[in-house]
Amino acid sequence: MMRAYVTSVGLLGPGLPDWTQGRIILSGAQPYTNQDLPKYAPDILPATERRRCGAAGKLAIYVADAAMKASPRDAGSVASVFASSGGDTEISQKICLALTETERFVSPTLFHNSVHNAAAGYWCIAAGSHLSSNSLSGHDWSVVAGLQAAMSQVCVEGLPVLLVCYDLPASEPLFSKRPVLSHFGAALLLEATAGDQALAELTLTPSTDPETTLSDNGLETLRQGNPAARLLPVLGALAASASRNVVLAAPLHTAINIGITPCR
Amino acid sequence: MEPLYLTAYTLTNALGAGKQANLDALLAGRTGLRPNDFPDVALTTCIGRVPELEQLPVRADLAPFDCRNNRLAQLALQQDGFQDAVTSLKARYGAARIAVVLGTSTSGILSTEEAFKARDTTTGALPAAFSFRHTHDIFSVADFVQHYLALTGPAFVVSTACSSSAKVFADAYRLIYAGLADAALVGGVDSLCLTTLYGFNSLELVSSDICRPADAERNGLSIGEGGGFAILEKSPTAGAPAIRLLGYGESSDAYHMSTPHPEGLGARQAMEQALQRAGLAPSQVDYINLHGTATPTNDTVEDRAVSAVFQDRVPGSSTKGWTGHTLGAAGITEIIFGCLCIEHGFIPGSLNTRTVDPAFGGRIQLQTESRAVRTVLSNSFGFGGNNCSLVIGREA
Numbered sequence: 001m002m003r004a005y006v007t008s009v010g011l012l013g014p015g016l017p018d019w020t021q022g023r024i025i026l027s028g029a030q031p032y033t034n035q036d037l038p039k040y041a042p043d044i045l046p047a048t049e050r051r052r053c054g055a056a057g058k059l060a061i062y063v064a065d066a067a068m069k070a071s072p073r074d075a076g077s078v079a080s081v082f083a084s085s086g087g088d089t090e091i092s093q094k095i096c097l098a099l100t101e102t103e104r105f106v107s108p109t110l111f112h113n114s115v116h117n118a119a120a121g122y123w124c125i126a127a128g129s130h131l132s133s134n135s136l137s138g139h140d141w142s143v144v145a146g147l148q149a150a151m152s153q154v155c156v157e158g159l160p161v162l163l164v165c166y167d168l169p170a171s172e173p174l175f176s177k178r179p180v181l182s183h184f185g186a187a188l189l190l191e192a193t194a195g196d197q198a199l200a201e202l203t204l205t206p207s208t209d210p211e212t213t214l215s216d217n218g219l220e221t222l223r224q225g226n227p228a229a230r231l232l233p234v235l236g237a238l239a240a241s242a243s244r245n246v247v248l249a250a251p252l253h254t255a256i257n258i259g260i261t262p263c264r
Numbered sequence: 265m266e267p268l269y270l271t272a273y274t275l276t277n278a279l280g281a282g283k284q285a286n287l288d289a290l291l292a293g294r295t296g297l298r299p300n301d302f303p304d305v306a307l308t309t310c311i312g313r314v315p316e317l318e319q320l321p322v323r324a325d326l327a328p329f330d331c332r333n334n335r336l337a338q339l340a341l342q343q344d345g346f347q348d349a350v351t352s353l354k355a356r357y358g359a360a361r362i363a364v365v366l367g368t369s370t371s372g373i374l375s376t377e378e379a380f381k382a383r384d385t386t387t388g389a390l391p392a393a394f395s396f397r398h399t400h401d402i403f404s405v406a407d408f409v410q411h412y413l414a415l416t417g418p419a420f421v422v423s424t425a426c427s428s429s430a431k432v433f434a435d436a437y438r439l440i441y442a443g444l445a446d447a448a449l450v451g452g453v454d455s456l457c458l459t460t461l462y463g464f465n466s467l468e469l470v471s472s473d474i475c476r477p478a479d480a481e482r483n484g485l486s487i488g489e490g491g492g493f494a495i496l497e498k499s500p501t502a503g504a505p506a507i508r509l510l511g512y513g514e515s516s517d518a519y520h521m522s523t524p525h526p527e528g529l530g531a532r533q534a535m536e537q538a539l540q541r542a543g544l545a546p547s548q549v550d551y552i553n554l555h556g557t558a559t560p561t562n563d564t565v566e567d568r569a570v571s572a573v574f575q576d577r578v579p580g581s582s583t584k585g586w587t588g589h590t591l592g593a594a595g596i597t598e599i600i601f602g603c604l605c606i607e608h609g610f611i612p613g614s615l616n617t618r619t620v621d622p623a624f625g626g627r628i629q630l631q632t633e634s635r636a637v638r639t640v641l642s643n644s645f646g647f648g649g650n651n652c653s654l655v656i657g658r659e660a
Contacts, residue, residue, distance in 0.1 A: 002442050052521070076518075086402065087423075092373060092459070096380040099458045111463035112522040112647055115369060116402055116423030121648025124516035130533060132514035133650060134431060137402035138420040145420030149435055152442035173388050174376075177396040204444075206360070251407065252416045254360070 002204045004154040005263065006238060007197040010066030010164075010187035012040060012059065013222060013229065018066060026232070026239035032218045037183050044075065044126045052109055053122045056088035059185045060119035060166040061126060067162060067187035068127070071197065075127035078160040078189065079153060082120040082135045083146025085227035086178060088113060089170040119166070131159070142167070143230040144250045147258065150190055151204050160191045165228040181225030186235060198263040200238055207257035211249040234258055265541045268437055268509040270494045270656065271501040272349035274340060275600045277490030277587045278312030282343035287604050289586060290612050293632060297474055297486050297588050305461050310474045312488020312588030313456060314339070322408070329408040331372035331399035332455040332489075337408060340453065340491035349495055350413050353447055363445035364419040365435045366406045367428025367452030369592035369646075371421075372399035374457040405453050417445050423592065425646030426555070428452055429492070430595025433654055434512040436496050451493035454592040460487055467522065469559050475589070476616045477556035477582035478563055478628045485557045488588025492596035505607050506659035510544065510639070513537030517649025524562060524645060528569030531555075531643065534651040535573050538641060542655040546574045549655070551611045551629075553598045553642040556582020557589050564623070566643065571625030578641075579629035585615030595644040599654055602640035606658050610634050 009019045015035045016022035024030045042061040045053060053061070060082060068075040091114045095106055112118070117135035124133050132153070138145030143165050150163040166185035169175055194201065212233040214220040223232045230248060237244040237260040246258045274282060278296025279289040289296060297310040314336060322330045322338050341347060353362060379394040398404055406421045418439055422431045429452025436448035464470045464487060471484035500506045515537065517530035524531065539546060552574065555566055563582075570580060583601050590597050605611060613632040614620075620628045639657040 002444065092376065092400070095459050095463070096373070096376050099377055099462060100380050100383075104458070104462050106459070106463045106466045108463075108467045108522075111459075111466060114459070114463070115425045115647045117425055117646070117648040117650055118521065120424070121516075121521050121650065124518040124649060125520070128518050130516050130518055130530060132434075133424075133516045133648075134422060134435070134514075135424050135648075135650075136420045136422055139397065139401055139403035139407065142403075142420075145418075148418050148439065148444060149420065152435075152438035152444060155442045156438045173383060173390045174396070177390055177394065178401070251419050252410060254416055 002151050002155050004151045004190040004202050005194045005198040006188050006200050006202060007191050008067045008070035008189045009238060010063035012063050013184040014182050023239040026236045028240065032216050034218050045122060049122055049125055054088045054091055054113045054118060056166060056168055057119040057122045059168055059183055060164050061123050063185035063187040064123055064162055064164045067189050071189050073160060076129040078162045079131040080120060080123060080133045080162045080164065081146055081150040082164045083142045085137055085139050085142045085167050087116040088118060089174055089178060093170050093174045140227050141250050142227045144248050144256055147204060154190050154192050158192045160189060163188045163190055165231050167226050167228040182222060184226040184229040186228065186231050194263055200263055201261045203259035205257045207247050207255040209247045209255060211255060212246045234260065265511060266441055267498060268496050269500045270507045270509065270603060271497050271504045272346055273494040273600050273603055274344035274346040275492035275597055276314060276340040276343060277590060277597060278314060278488050279586055281339055283604065287608060291632065293615060295586055295615055302456055305458060307461055307465055308472045309470050310486040311456060312486060314489055323412065326408065326411055328395050328398040331375040333372040333405055333453055334408045336455050336489060336491045337405050337453045338412065340493060341412065346493060353495055357446040359414055359416045361417055361446040362415050363417045363436060363439045363448040364406050364410050364415050365422065365432040365448055365450050366409060367422045367432050367592045367595060368405050368454050369423060369425050369428055370454060370457055370459055371402050371404050373459050374455065375399035377458050415449065424650040425648060426591050426594055427644040427646040427650045427652040428592040428595060430644035430652035430654055431514060433509055434514055437512065440498065447495060447497045449493060449495055452593040452596040453491035454590055455489040460591060471558065474616050475558035475584050477558040477584050478614055478620055478624060479617045480619045480621045482558045482560060482563060484559050486588040488590045490587055490590035490593040490597045492593060492600050507603050507606055507656055508659060509654065510657045511538040511542030511655040513653040515651045519649050522647050524565040526565060528565040530649055530651040531566055531569035531645055532572050534653040535641065538653040538655045544639065544655065547577055549578050549639050549641045550637045551605055551640050552578055552580030553602055553640060554580045554582040555643040555645045556584055558584055567624045567626050574626065576625060576627040579611055579627050581612055581614040581629040583612055595652065598642045599656060602642050602656050605637045605640055609636050611637060
């Protein structure tokens with residue numbers, strides 16, 4: 001069975017300003033209220049890169065950095081898997097709009113920021129990481145793709161792997177075609193062995209059960225409205241330090257089970 | 265590392281549909297590049313276009329997926345008995361135990377470009393018939409292929425720009441050896457669109473001439489489209505050539521979004537890691553398929569990295585002069601070229617190269633040459649400083 005240990009968490013979403021506060025809410029100890037996203041800046045990015053980096057990159061790097069700050073490991077010493085349904089769809093939209101103009105000028109910065117691995121590229125620069133970095137999409141099932149890719153890398157290569165899940169809305173007219181309803185980002189540092197830092201053990205197996213939903217209406221709306229927020233039931237179990245099985249829906253009506261067992 | 269066999273493979277690009285068309289063009293030194301004739305693009309450059317795509321919609325039951333990228337995926341899947349190979353694979357392992365891991369950089373963005381051109385002049389709304397999820401969505405090509413072949417194992421798309429469909433081999437290896445799948449369908453598809461043609465043009469990376477990799481006067485890339493697929497399994501299949509993935513290496517430059525590290529640090533790490541996993545010394549590689557995009561900087565930096573690892577001992581060439589740079593499909597296209605080299609015993613020359621850059625330290629193979637090839641290393645490097653090297657070889 002595929003197994004990995006979560007050793008730190010990064011989180012940002014509406015009403016979930018960081019893991020310290022988010023943990024209290026997601027454990028059920030405090031009620032969830034949907035609030036505007038707090039102002040945030042990915043401090044780890046050098047100023048020049050922060051000016052160039054797009055909105056999706058900033059969101060992803062902010063939660064990646066938060067997870068690494070909560071870990072004794074150096075940010076440059078871990079491999080990374082960035083999982084996002086659409087990445088920066090707003091940038092694709094701007095390019096497609098520019099291509100309808102007569103001069104068809106595509107800004108060089110927009111173009112290099114339009115790649116799905118832009119967030120990962122900026123992260124590697126900021127963290128000084130020369131290790132393997134992956135950028136994936138699995139549409140609404142991107143969190144499942146991220147867990148499969150990151151956990152299999154932990155198991156097969158024995159490396160610590162930072163899994164970063166993030167998605168954010170585009171504006172109209174693309175919004176109507178792909179309605180991502182909010183910003184959401186979360187990062188899990190996954191490791192092969194249970195050291196002193198381990199929060200919980202995760203296992204991944206196929207499942208035929210229906211996907212796990214959240215009892216809080218606000219959190220359930222958040223979960224359904226953003227592909228990256230499909231990680232919320234896993235985060236809820238980590239927050240509550242509870243042994244749980246979480247079922248995540250996967251492509252073509254399949255599903256996976258994430259077994260969560262707290263380490264402390 | 266543990267064994268992983270390429271038990272079937274196929275590719276389609278500007279050289280033609282299927283392995284034979286590609287092999288014939290490689291051996292004849294016939295480029296697939298032509299002066300730009302892509303509809304509604306007024307740029308002076310050469311492109312590697314698959315012209316028949318305009319007449320080949322996707323299978324009727326999958327009509328919502330119809331877009332240039334998925335058409336190219338479908339055309340590639342229809343060659344070389346590949347669908348029969350998948351049918352037999354399903355009979356052996358079951359559809360749920362076969363992963364689908366594919367690479368693309370721009371997916372079906374051409375459909376969004378067209379939707380924006382056709383948007384409502386008063387409301388700005390995109391046409392009702394446009395489905396983002398089935399066309400432009402990064403996952404679309406894996407979604408399409410899963411539906412087309414009725415495969416239900418783990419599925420995702422790797423999108424790391426021009427290293428995408430090389431990295432899928434590493435992902436598939438990990439999924440299989442972590443026990444999540446028994447076999448994997450890997451590959452990649454990228455198709456021509458205005459975003460890449462005008463985008464690379466605004467970065468001044470597109471040649472107005474034909475691309476000339478490693479040439480002293482090279483001045484940029486020619487953009488192409490292509491698709492390719494391979495089946496990966498733990499054991500060989502009777503009758504199939506016993507070519508194995510021997511090693512993979514993945515690294516990040518951590519330097520700049522669109523310019524490689526000046527000394528090729530990340531590229532070197534990827535090659536060294538791939539050789540280490542393969543348990544091979546550099547001298548045991550018979551041919552290097554270079555990333556070789558033909559931009560002045562990229563080729564110089566790759567040469568520094570290659571000569572640091574191999575000195576001038578191993579012949580290398582870029583095959584971009586045949587296909588153009590197929591971006592997210594470059595990895596799969598070029599690893600299949602490597603398979604053809606092993607199967608048919610030849611090393612492709614560097615098509616369109618007239619005089620090798622005198623500053624180069626590596627050995628550039630100028631002319632196509634017949635000779636036994638046992639081991640090939642293939643490089644794929646992308647924006648974001650994302651590097652992947654793969655080593656394949658014939659079973660001893």
